[in-house]
Amino acid sequence: MEVAQQELPAPAKTKETVEVSGSVALLESLIAEGTDTIFGYPGGAIMPIYDALYDYNEKLNHVLVRHEQGGIHAGQGYARTSGKVGVVFATSGPGATNLVTGLADAQIDSTPLVCITGQVFAHLLGTDAFQETDVINITTPVTKWNYQVTDANEIPEVIAKAFYIARSGRPGPVLIDITKNAQIQKFNFEGYTACNHIRSYRPKPIVRKQYVEEAAALINQAKKPFVLFGQGVILGSAEQEFKAFIEKAGIPAAWTILGVGAIPTDHPLNVGMLGMHGNYGPNVLTNECDVLIAIGMRFDDRVTGRLDKYAKQAKVIHLDIDPAEIDKNVQTTVPVWGDCKETLPLLTELVEAKQHTEWLAKFNDYTRQEVEAVIHNELNPSTEEMTMGEVVRVLNELTGGDAVIVTDVGQHQMVGCRYAKFNKTRSNVTSGGLGTMGFALPAAIGAKFGAQDRPVVAIIGDGGFQMTLQELGTIMQTGIDVKIIILNNRFLGMVRQWQELFNERRYSFVDIQSPDFVRVASGYGIAGKTVNDRAELTPALEQMLNHDGSFLLEVMVTKENNVFPMVPQGCSVSEIRLK
Amino acid sequence: MTNISTENKKVLPTGEDLGGAKQEFNITVYTENQIGLLNRIAIIFTRRKINIDSLNTSPSEIDSIHRFTIVINETEDVVRKLCRQIEKQVEVLKVYYHTNADVIWQEMALYKVSTNVIAEQVSVERLLRENGARAVVIRKDYTVFETTGHREETESLIKILQPFGLIEFVRSARVAIIKDSEGFNAKLREFERLEPGEEVIENEYLNQGQKVFTM
16 A cells, blocks of 8 residues: 555645556555455456556565466465465467466455456457457356456546455455456556445354354353364454364364364364365264264365264254354254354353263374274385375474475375365465365465465375376476475376275376476476385485475385275265275 | 245145256346346356246336246246345345246237238227237337237237238347335345344245255
């Protein structure tokens, strides 16, 4: 805001206006919204904006990515670690269509983004002009809001709306498509006014005391209450409020893959991960608890397993900011609508201070069984070959749990999320809802830009890495410090696991060959190393973490290892298998 | 007024599995007038492979506010979830759903028949009159009749005219007035405030239908 007002006389006060192009107005608006970093890729239809950007080098750090998908995943990583809105630029046509995967990912994982796409001149719309695509209609299902600007006069107001919508309520991606003529057009820029109200848009429902009271009454009567928490706690910056709630009520709490880190891994009430590859206790005891308290999570099918056998014995309290989530998958007994930053303190005030010692001990019993059957062997294998789990264990020992961990999708993702230690919130960046392979490398770049004082470690499979490895070029050019661990099992591991378990080992197209990753990295000027032996693992991870700048560490792990426990598809969470 | 929460909750026949039997529902959506919103609303249905039986957009009682009337044949459970998804759209102000009994509704139909046939066959004239049809255009070669009413009424006239060589038929989307609505003016004033009252932000969804919707 200050920068904008230095350059341009504050119009609200002086009534003076400045004639600028739509492109300049866009950049001034972004700066006024606090944007410091843009991930983008230029092209014909967005050239006027890039021309204006040339003069904004000191105020806006533009990161040139190698592919628009990399750009938007970087924007997501940035948003996830910084808590700010990620900003992405792409040109029309293929540039814009390359954003679609990232938009869908951000939409399902509620990540705030503002994407600016160039578009052909307004008079060419609908003529099949060069690099013209109907971006608004392509992106409608995967954006929280989108809008096409054809007149520069609209830009300040539309950008203000875009940021307000992206970050408020349940956050999500917004796409603004700006025709080339609007980028060039000069108009009287009357300054930037942030948006805080749209009459047709209610970011969050009003909290009703009655439901908070009903929820508290249920919790106070409960003998076996169980909390499930998701990313809503993190998105609402309600980590402290959440901790205060579970600590006062003494309720064991389990996390979804996007909720991890909202409380530290070693918190005594943190009983682990929910869902298909979650922990034993939380899954089994979901079907034993008497009151289920879901906070900022959406009962994804990977969390619930078979719905008609999901927590049928329990009264369900659902705290969510999005009214459409209530009763969507699981029938709620008491819906506590609203921002959990507001509702949790109200609830904490009304609940009785308790300790459910016996109930918590049940979780610990299941943990013991799981450690015996699965965890011990995964983290401290007696086999010659290394496991994914032991790499994560050593990483925990070396970072102490302070690193931002970015994972891709597949077996290593489940292992990474299950075993990584998190001391702080906003430390886990992963593609949860969409399951986008190729997410991790670009997201890690963005995550580092969003949290420059923290170590960022990307854990990626050999398959996923090859989907977006071009972003090594972005690392090279920006000199950003991202540590990359490739857990190489020479298979598309998760699909192979399913083929082994459910398709009689018919390994259909999961045997993937990889290049020499260390030499690929070396081609980009990035240091690297391959580890084949256990004895080299700790020194190599130390070398990676201590290295000044990015480093790629490839660890060769067991080819045919399976992630357990597992709730097979179509089964109830209590039918979770340990082997 | 029945909306997607519980004002005057309707008791509907409860089916075994899907929280009610399928029936016609009239969904009324108050929106801003924005390009692209029609698509945003339509894809909420198509994504779930739900057919829209009728869709009408029109101005509302308030200048600048548009009104969609959408008819689908579904269970109440499904309809309620659809309505919440629609209301989630940034440019949608409010969504209500009603059974046919809760609304006054009409559809208009046009029929083109040969003027000669009508002139020659007295019975046609009588049938048209009995069915409340009105001649809109009479030309030497053809005549266009119009009738307004419920689906069965406009439909039965097709059957009646078919033997006499119905040349062309078209029916409009449904328009529906909500019986116990007091209009949208008061609600809109609430929406325009920064801190609206509870009236417009209903958040009660308690225990409507016991079964979980799986699609």
